[in-house]
Structures are given as structure tokens and as C-alpha cells.
Amino acid sequence: MMSRPSSVTSATIAQTFVVPRSRPAMISFSDIRRCSSGPSLRPHEQHYRTLIRDTKFRATKSARRDTLGATMAVCPTCGRDVGDASYCPHDGTPLAHLGRGPAAMPSLGDVVDGRYRLLSELGKGGMAMVFAAHAEALGQEVALKVLYPRWGDHRKTVARFAREARATSQIDHPNVVKVYDFGYAPEGFYFLAMEKLDGRPLAGMVAPGKGLRPGRAIRFLLQIADGMARAHELGVVHRDLKPDNVMVRREGGRETLTLVDFGLSKITEGDGAPVTAQGDVIGTPDFMAPEQWQGLAVDARADVYAFGVMAYELLSGELPFGGDTLIQKLQQHLYSVALPLGDHPRVPRLPEGLSDLVMRCMAKDPVDRPPHMGRVITTLLEIEERSRAEDAERTRAGIGEPPAATIMQAPDDVGMDRSGLTSELRRLTRVRQA
The missing domain is CATH 3.30.200.20 (Phosphorylase Kinase; domain 1)
Structure with a gap:
């Protein structure tokens, strides 16, 4: 008898960031049948029908529980239940306002x-x-x-x-x-x-089918990795890293990237009771690591996976995994292997090692990814320095213009203020490797 698939749980089918447990009916076996990639699901039809039926039952219980929990008082500082206390017993935050009815939303001028x-x-x-x-x-x-x-x-x-x-x-x-x-x-x-950031989302800077120049993309990726490395040092996992949550602004002719929206973040140290439990599926489907799709516990390596997906899109102009439905996206992230950037017809010649780094970041098993952003930064700096040396050697040898993927000749208007950054990143990676 064929064994049932173990990689998809009722929690996975029940919920994504945009599909709460109270609305699981949008997932049906017809959605699963339309899946165009991954292992055949027909032999497991009865298993999936059972999962969906169980999910609907769990969703009903969850919706009732959430309705009852909607009136529970919560400390706005630490997020813990405080009952009817006037002050949070954990951090002293005043709580006199809790339990009042909904107010009106403020208007401009208020x-x-x-x-x-x-x-x-x-x-x-x-x-x-x-x-x-x-x-x-x-x-x-x-x-x-x-x-x-x-x-x-x-x-x-x-x-x-x-x-x-x-x-x-x-x-x-x-x-x-x-x-x-x-x-x-x-x-x-x-x-x-x-x-207040006067810029635009990184998502709006990549044209479909046309990635950024590799040198510019690397400068962007270094800034993203640097911000996330600091978050990971403090035990903060973003869990929703994507181009929409990165703002790009010009400062003195240079581009600065800023990470925003830590609303789905997980604080892994000194956090008290978690807001989301194992079994919850949370994130944005196109950037979710396989362990997020499966409702498993996540750590910094889930952000490394999302970083790899972002890097792939920045360099190629398209996502590594497609799919029109949630089930198709799930199958792609769990089972499909992306076309390596080095073999992509729309990607110019890349600095040596860059395609390999991106593919390792997107490994299905977390143990096969770089363990933290500090390691990613080290590798990116090595790639950048090696490319600079190769370009300098080409120039000395008089072999014509550097290739399209050159890093050293980027114009100032798309540059990054590197003053002190390299030494700081090296310090960071030494600390992480110690």
C-alpha cells in the first residue's frame, strides 16, 4: 500500500498569511489536482480529502477560540495576557484603557x-x-x-x-x-x-524579466544582509523578508536600503509566550521557506531562504518558483529546484560564486543553507573582492572593457556609502564565526 505523503499537514492547507484558519474552504482537492508540478497527488486523494475535512473542523474550533480570545486583555508592550489587572505584572505598563469598545479611526488634521x-x-x-x-x-x-x-x-x-x-x-x-x-x-x-522614509519599495525597482546589474544587486544585498545580521544577533527572525518590505532612498546621490515591517517577526530569546505556535503557517507565499509552509519551527535560516529568493529576483527579474494557486506555490517551494542563475538565459555573466551562493540560500533543508547572515556577508564580500581583482587584472593586461557584471566601475549615482562598512562587516563575521 502506498504510504501517505508526510510533507503537507492540515495546518499547511489551513492557513497562509492571506488565508486565516476561519476561511479554509478556499482550499479544495480540485486545487490540488490543478497542481502542475511536483509528485503526483492522485494516489493520495483520500489522504488530502481527509486533511481538508479535518482542517475545516479545526478552523471552526479555532474561529470560536479566537472569538472568545478577542476580549482578552493583552499588555501592548510585552504582548502577554494580563486579565483584569490595572498594570502589567510583567513590565508595569498601565492597562486602564483595555476592554473599552472600539473608537473611531483618526482623520487628517487630528x-x-x-x-x-x-x-x-x-x-x-x-x-x-x-x-x-x-x-x-x-x-x-x-x-x-x-x-x-x-x-x-x-x-x-x-x-x-x-x-x-x-x-x-x-x-x-x-x-x-x-x-x-x-x-x-x-x-x-x-x-x-x-x-518616515522618503523612498520607494525595492519591489518597484525590478522590471519583469530584467534584473538589476550584478554590481548594483550585490550592493543592495549587502545592505539587506547587514541589517538582517544585526537582527539575528539579537534573536529577531523577520519571517516576512521580501522586496515590498525593503525601502530604497537616495541620499547624496547614493542608494540606501532600509528594512521595514517586523510585524511577523519572532523573538527567539527572552520572549516569554510565543504569539504564533508551531503548526501556524505565516509569511508571504512567494518568499516562504519550506519549513514555514509546513508549519514547523523557524530560525534565522528561514530569513536566509527568503533572502535567496529576493537575490534571485533582483538578478533575473523573476521569481525562482512560480504557481498560480497556493497549492502550486506550496509544491514548488517543497519539491522544485530553481534554474541556476548561471544557466538563466536572461542573466548576464555573474561574478564567480554568486549563483552558487543564491542557490545555497534557497536549499530545501535548512541545514544546507548558510547558518546565518554573517556567513552570507562573508561570501558576498569575497565574491566582490575577487571580481574587483579580476577586473583590475584585465585592465592591466589591456583585455578591453570589464564584462557587464563588473562591480568596480559602478557609477556614483547607484553606489553605496562603503566608508567603514567593509571593516564593520568583517568584524561582524569574525564575531559570528568565533
Whole structure:
């Protein structure tokens, strides 16, 4: 008798970042049948039908539990349940506001918490809106993220909002957005005041089918890896690393990258009770590591995987894994191997070792990936230095212009301020390897 597949669980089918457990019905066996890649699923039809039926039962229980938990009081600082206490017993945060009914969302011109005057709307999502605001005390503009009041008493949502504030504020790195303030406004909602970034998402800088020049891509990747290395040193795993969560801005003719949105982050040290449990599937499908799809425990290597997917897209202009449905994406990330960048018809000649690094970052098994971003940085610096040496040798030998993948001849307007960066990265990698 054929054994059932072990790589897909009911938790995997039940939930992705955009599909809560209360809406699992969108996944059906017809979705699975339409999967165009990976092992044949027809022999396992009964197993998958059982999983889907079990998922619907679990989702009903989960929805009831979430409804009951929506009124549970949560400390906005540490994210722990506090019952009916007036102050958090864990960190002393005042809790008098908890349990009040939903308030109205603020409007442009309003002053939030007596300190932040709302100037314009920057964006909105399913849980929060982001405003440009003038901080009266600081005398500068900030980005004010306001949680929709209807989520104010929802335990997990508030805990994740607090998690974003806590995780981001402790990183303190030039490639990570700065957090200035977090709290509960008297008007009746949670808010998060952050550095206002005048730039655009990295996702908007890559044209379909046309990647960035390798030299520019490497400079971008070094900045992303540097910010994430600092996060990992502090025990913070992003879990939603993607081009949409990286802002690019020009400063003095140079490009600076900033990591944003740590709302799905996991703090692996001194964290207390987790916000998400093993079995939860959380992230953005195109960038989720296989262990995330399977609802397994994740560590820094899940971010390394997402970093590899980002690097592949930056260099080729397309994602390494396709799929039109969630099930197809799941199958691709669990079973398919991407076309190596060195063999990709749309990718120019790359510096030696770059394609291999990207493919290792996207290894299916976490043990086969670089163990942390410090190792990624070391390898990127070696690739860059080797390419510089090769280009210098070509120039001395009079062999014409360096190839398209050259790193040393990038114009200043797409450069990166490298003053002190190389020595700092070397220090970082020495610490990680010690």
C-alpha cells in the first residue's frame, strides 16, 4: 500500500498569511489536482480529502477560540495576557484603557495622543493605516502606524503590533527603520511612530524579466544582509523578508536600503509566550521557506531562504518558483529546484560564486543553507573582492572593457556609502564565526 505523503499537514492547507484558519474552504482537492508540478497527488486523494475535512473542523474550533480570545486583555508592550489587572505584572505598563469598545479611526488634521498631527495618508492594510504626521515634540515628520480600533481588544493582533515595536526598536541599525514611540492613544487605538522614509519599495525597482546589474544587486544585498545580521544577533527572525518590505532612498546621490515591517517577526530569546505556535503557517507565499509552509519551527535560516529568493529576483527579474494557486506555490517551494542563475538565459555573466551562493540560500533543508547572515556577508564580500581583482587584472593586461557584471566601475549615482562598512562587516563575521 502506498504510504501517505508526510510533507503537507492540515495546518499547511489551513492557513497562509492571506488565508486565516476561519476561511479554509478556499482550499479544495480540485486545487490540488490543478497542481502542475511536483509528485503526483492522485494516489493520495483520500489522504488530502481527509486533511481538508479535518482542517475545516479545526478552523471552526479555532474561529470560536479566537472569538472568545478577542476580549482578552493583552499588555501592548510585552504582548502577554494580563486579565483584569490595572498594570502589567510583567513590565508595569498601565492597562486602564483595555476592554473599552472600539473608537473611531483618526482623520487628517487630528492630533493623536496630543503629540502627532496627521498630515497625509501613506498607506493602509488589513490591520492598520500609516500616516505622515508631524511630531510636535520632535519638530519633525514621522510615519505613524495606527491599528484599526476594531482590533484593539484582539489578543494576537495587539501582541503582533507590540512585537513589531519591540523587535524593531531594539535592532538600532542604519539599514533597519527606526522606531520612536509606541502606545495606546486616549482616542482609543494603538499607534506606532517610526522614521518616515522618503523612498520607494525595492519591489518597484525590478522590471519583469530584467534584473538589476550584478554590481548594483550585490550592493543592495549587502545592505539587506547587514541589517538582517544585526537582527539575528539579537534573536529577531523577520519571517516576512521580501522586496515590498525593503525601502530604497537616495541620499547624496547614493542608494540606501532600509528594512521595514517586523510585524511577523519572532523573538527567539527572552520572549516569554510565543504569539504564533508551531503548526501556524505565516509569511508571504512567494518568499516562504519550506519549513514555514509546513508549519514547523523557524530560525534565522528561514530569513536566509527568503533572502535567496529576493537575490534571485533582483538578478533575473523573476521569481525562482512560480504557481498560480497556493497549492502550486506550496509544491514548488517543497519539491522544485530553481534554474541556476548561471544557466538563466536572461542573466548576464555573474561574478564567480554568486549563483552558487543564491542557490545555497534557497536549499530545501535548512541545514544546507548558510547558518546565518554573517556567513552570507562573508561570501558576498569575497565574491566582490575577487571580481574587483579580476577586473583590475584585465585592465592591466589591456583585455578591453570589464564584462557587464563588473562591480568596480559602478557609477556614483547607484553606489553605496562603503566608508567603514567593509571593516564593520568583517568584524561582524569574525564575531559570528568565533
